[in-house]
Amino acid sequence: MAKQLTDQVTFRHGATIKSRLVQSPMLTNSGKDDGYVTQDTIDYYAARSQSAGMVIVEYTYVSHAGGPSRSWADDRLQLGLYKDDQKPGFAKLAQVLKKDGNKAILQLVHSGRESNYRAKQGEKVYAPSSFDFGFLDYEVTELTDAQIREIIRDFGAATKRAIDCGFDGVEIHGANHYLLQEFFSAWSNRRTDEWGGQSLDNRMNFIMAVTAEVFRVVKTYAPKDFIVGYRISPEEIHGDTVGYDYRESNELIHKLATTFDFDYIHLSLPAYNAKPAGVDQTYAALAQPELPAETKLMIVGNVMSEDDAKDALKETDLVAVGRATLIDPQFGLKISEGRGDEIIREISPEQVKRSKLTPGLINLFSDPKMEPHLPGRESIYALHQAGSLDKSVLKNGTSASYNLDAFKK
Template structure:
C-alpha cells in the first residue's frame, strides 16, 4: 500500500529496513547518572517493535561541565555510559532497528542551575531571550576542547555498537549558535566569515570521521532558517540561503545525511508547531535543501498520517520521513501503516503537551514527559501490561467525554464489559466545543480514535440516556465510573450574568447563538478565551478582551499564548487587562479599572464569559451511597485539559 515508505534505504553504507526514522525528542527517562536504564530501553524498544527503521536517541550529552540540558539526560560524556548503552543497542538490533545517538551541547539555551550555577556558555555573550541566563563567551581553547568532546562522544557511541551519530546543529543549540551571525560575533578563527563560523562543525565532522572511520555514518540535524524575521528581527541571522550553503559544505566534508529543521528557542512555534499548523508546513525549506544536495535528506513536516508521509517520498521531497511526536502518541504507527490499519493509529493532535512537560517536568527533574493522547509514553514500565482479569464484569461509565471513552477502551481491553451512558446525542463531551475555534480540527482525532476502538471492542454506548440510580442498578455493575465532565463557571455574584446577551464559551462555540457584526466583551483571557476571541473575530465581530489580571494570557502555556496572539494580530482586538467585571447592564458592562481605581461603563452588544470550568460532580455522593465501587475521573474529579482527562480515565481503568 505504501511502497515508498516501506522500501529499504541507505545512510552512507548503513542499510535501513524502511524510510521511517524516529526523531530525537527529549523524554527525561535516563537515570540521574545519565546512563541508559529500563525506562529508556522500554520507551525505545516499544517503538522498535512497532516497526521503526532507525531510531535517533534524544539529545545526548557530550560535556558535563557546561553542556547539561537536563539531569535525566542520556549521555556519552563518560566511559561508564558505554556498557548500559550497548544493552539498549543490542535490544534494538534484535528487532531489526538501527540506532543513532544525537550528540548535543545546549550552549546558551540552558540554565545555570543545571551547570554548576555558572554562566551558560556560547560562541558570544548573547543571552537567549527565552532562557534569559547570564551568558559567557567561550575561550578559543574551550571551543577546541568541545570539538574533542563531540569526537569522544561519537567514539563512545561506536564502542557501544551504535550505528551512527547525529550532530545537533538545530534549534539554536551550540553548533547552531556557531553557524549563525545572530549568536556568533567572535573575532577568532571560529567567528566572522562564513568559513570561520562553519569551522566548529567542520572540525567535529572531520574529527569523528578520523576517530570512527570514514564509513561511520554522520547525520546533521540542521536548522536551515532561524525564521527570526517572524519576530520582526531586522539584523543578520541564519536564513535559508545560509542553510543551503551549509548543507552543501557538509556534504563536501563527508556528512552522510541532512536532517532538515528550522527555528530556535526564540521562534519556538516554528520548531514545535502547535495544533493550528498544517501537515506539510515545512515543505518549502525542505525542498530547498533537497534540491541543493545529493546525500539523503531527512525531515519532519508535521506528519501525522501515513498517506502524507508516502506523498513526501513520492514527490521526492525527502529520502527518509522523520516522525517525532507521532511516535510518542502511537509507538505502533509504523506497524499499523504497514498492515493497512491507518484507522487504528492514535494520531498526535499537536497539542504540544509533551513540550510543555519537557519544560515543567524534565528540565527541573520532576519526571519524564507526558503525552496527551498516550498515557503510556515515557511511562511504559508503570503501565507495562494490561491485567486481563475483567471476566466480563459490567462497569457502568457515566459520560462519553474523553475520560469516559478512554476508561471504557482500557476496561474492554482488560476483559470487562463497559457500558457507557451519555445524556447528549453524541459522544465527545467538551471536545465538541474545543474543536470550533479556527484550525482546531485535529483535536477531533482523539474522539475519532476512541469511537473506532470502542466499536471494534464492541462497547455499548447509550446516547440520550441520563444516568439515574435505577438505570445503573439495571445493568448490575461491578463498578461505576463517573465521567460527567465540567461546566463553565458563571459567577452568580455578578449582577446581570443571567441576561439574554450573556453567553458562556460553550454556548458561543456550541452554536446556540451565532454572533456576527456585534461588539463583544470577552471576559477572561485564558487559553480558551483567546481561542474564542479568534472565533469571534473570524465571524466579523468587534472584540474586547477584558482580564482582571495585569496581563493578557497570564498563566497560558507560552506556545499556546504566542500562537493565539499571533493569530489575533490581524484583527483589531482591544486588550483590557487590569479590568474587573462588576456588572452586566442594559448598555454593556460596568468595569473596575484596578490600575486607576475607577469604575467605567463600557458599551457592548454581547458578553461572553471565559472564567474557567467547575466539576459536574452532583452524582458523586448519591452514587457512592448506592454502589460500593465508584471511580471519579476526568473533569468530574479535577478540572483540566485533554491530557488530564485521558490519563485519568486510563489510569483508573488500568488499576481497577
Template sequence: MNELKQTLKLNNGVVLPNCVVMAPMTTKGASWDGIVDQNDVQYFARRAGAAGLLITGATAVSELGEKFPYQQSIYADRFIPGLTAEAKAMKSRGNKAIVQLYHAGVNAQVSFEKLHKVVGPSAVAFHQVSGDITELSENEVWQVVAQFGAATQRAIEAGFDGVEIHGAFGHLLQQFFSPYSNQRSDYWGGTLEKRMRFPLAVVKKVQEVVQAADKSDFIIGYRITSTEKHTDGIGYDIAETLQLIDQLAATGLDYIHVTEPDFDQQIKAQINGRTALITIAHTTSVASAAAALANADLVAMARELIAEPDFAAKLATNQAVATAITSDQQATDLDLPPRMLTWLIGPNGGGLVPQGKKYLVDIAQ
C-alpha cells in the same frame, strides 16, 4: 503507503528497511546525572518496530552542554552501560539505532543549575539562561570538537549504529553558524566561511574517530535548522544555510535531517544526490508522512510514534495504525517514561488525544 515501505541505501552502504525515522525526542527518562535507566530502555524496546531508523533524544557531550532535566549524557565512560542497554533495546527488531550528539551552549539551563556556568561562541545573552555567558576561547572550542569525537567513540563502544550531530534548534553548533550569537573575529567567526568552521570541524572529528575504529558501516548524520531570525532581525536565511548544506554534503555524510519541511525542494536540489535528506511530516497521519517523501528520502515522525510504537511494523503488514492516545490502558501499554507524560484537562491533547482528559508530551527535539 508503499513510499514509506521502500528500503534506502545510505552512502556507507547500510540499507534501511523502510523510509520511516523516529525523530529525536526528549523523554526525560534518564537520571538527574544523565545515566540511562530502565525508563528509556523500556521506552525504546517498545518502539523497536516504530521505524527503520531510531534516534535518541539530545545526548550531552559535555557537562556544560545539558539543557533538559533528566536528559541522557555521553561525556564520560560511566554512561556507557546504560547507553549499551538502550542501543540493544532500539535494535531489538532489526532496525538501526542512532544516538544524537548534542551541546546546548548558551541554552544549557541544567548545566547552569549544576555548575553555575554557561558557555557559547560569544557572550550574547539569550532568554533561556539567567547569568553571564562565558565566551569559549579558541583552544576551548577545539576541546568541544574533541568532546564530540570522544562521544562518538563511546557511541561505538555502546553498540549504536551511528550518531546524529545536533546542529539545530539554536544549540551550540547553530550558535556558531548564526551571526546573532557568533560575534567573534578569530578563526571561528566573522564571515560565513568562518561561521561554518565549527560545525564542519565537528563533522570531520566524528568521521576521523569512525575511520580509526574501522567502522565503515557506522552512520553519521547532521541535524539542521534552515533559518533563524531574532526580534532585531539578525540571524541567517536559507541562502546561507544552503551553503553550509553544500559543505556538509561534500563531506560524505550519510544524511542531513531538517527541522522543518518548508525548504525541502531547495535543500534536495543543493544536496544533488550526495547524501540522504530526512524531512518531517506536517501531521501525524500516514498520508502526510508519505507525501513528505516527494522532496526527501526519509521522513521523521515524533508524536505519531509515541501513540503508535509499532508504526513501521504495522505498515509492513498493512495493519491500521493508531493516531492518538485515547485511554488510560493504551497509555499504560506505551511504556512512556513517567516524566514524559503529564495529565491535563482540555481539548486537543497536543495532537494525541482529541477531546477531554488528555496527555501532553514534551517532545523538545
C-alpha cells in the same frame, strides 16, 4: 517508479534500513544523576523497536558543560554520554532498539547557552559570545579558543563511545538553537576570531571542525557501514532577530555534504511542507539540489498519519516521525504490514501505559498549555503534576513552542 514508505533504503556506506520511515529524536526526560540511562529510558525505547526502520535516540550531550537542558526535575534529565561509566546504559539502549532488526542512531549535542541545568547548579553556561540574551535568567560565558577545541574532541570521544555501545550511527545535532547552530548564527556569534563574526565561512568553522573529528573517529573505529547524519534548522529568524536564512543554511548544507561523505542531512522543520516566507518552494525542495546523489535527505515536522508520511515523501528520501510514535510505538510496523488504518491517533490513559511514556513525557504532554500537543490530550490532564516544570526554562513569556524545539530532537 514512485517512492514508497515501505521501500528498503541503502545508505552510501552499505547500511540498509527496512523502510523510509525514521523515528525522530525526541527528549524523554528520563536520565538520572547527570544523564545516565534509566529503566524508564530502556522501557520507552524497547517499546519503539518497531516504530520505524531507523530510530534516532534523543539528543545526548558530549561534555559536562554541554547539558543537561530542558530538565523537568533532578531525576528527569536529558541523557549524556561524556563519561565511560555511562556506556553500559547506552549499550542496553542500542540492544533493545536493534532487537527487531532496525537501526539505532544516537544524536550528539552540546547545548551551549541552553544548558540551563548547569545554571541551576550554580555552574557556568557557555556560548560562542556573551551578551544579554533576554530570554535567559542566567549569565552566559564566552568560550575560549582552548575550550572550543576541547568540545571538538568531546564530540569525537562521544562518537567512539556510541560505536563501542553498538549504535549503528550518529547524528550531529546542528539545529534547534544548540551550540553548533549558535556558532552558525550571526546573531548569537559575535566573535572576532576564526570561529565567528560576520564572515559566513568563519561561522561555519566550528561545525566543520566538529564534523571532521566525528568522521575521523568513525573511519578509525566504526564498521564500514556506520551511518553519519547532520541535523540543521534551515532558518533562524525570530521577528527582527535574524541569525541566518535558508540561503545561508543551504550554503552550509552544500559545504558539509560535498566535504564529508554524510549518509543523510536532516532538516528540522515545524511542518514537513514548510516554506520560507515569500518563497513558493519548500525548505526540502530548496535543500535537495545542494546534496550529492549519495546523500539522503530527511525531513520532519507534523507527520501524524500514514497519509502525512506519503505526502512528505514526495520531496524527500526519508520521513522522520515524532509525536505520532509517542502515541503509537508501532507506527512503522503497522504501515509495513499494510495496517496503516490501525495506527492509534489519540493519546489516552490506557495508551500512555501501552506506549511506555516516561514520567517526564507524561507530565509534559498532560499539561493543558503544551504545544505542540498530542491529540486526545484532554483525557490525560489528570496525570499532570502542577508545578513540576522547571520554571528556569521559561522566562518573560518565552513561548512554549520555542522551548519545545528540544522536543523534536
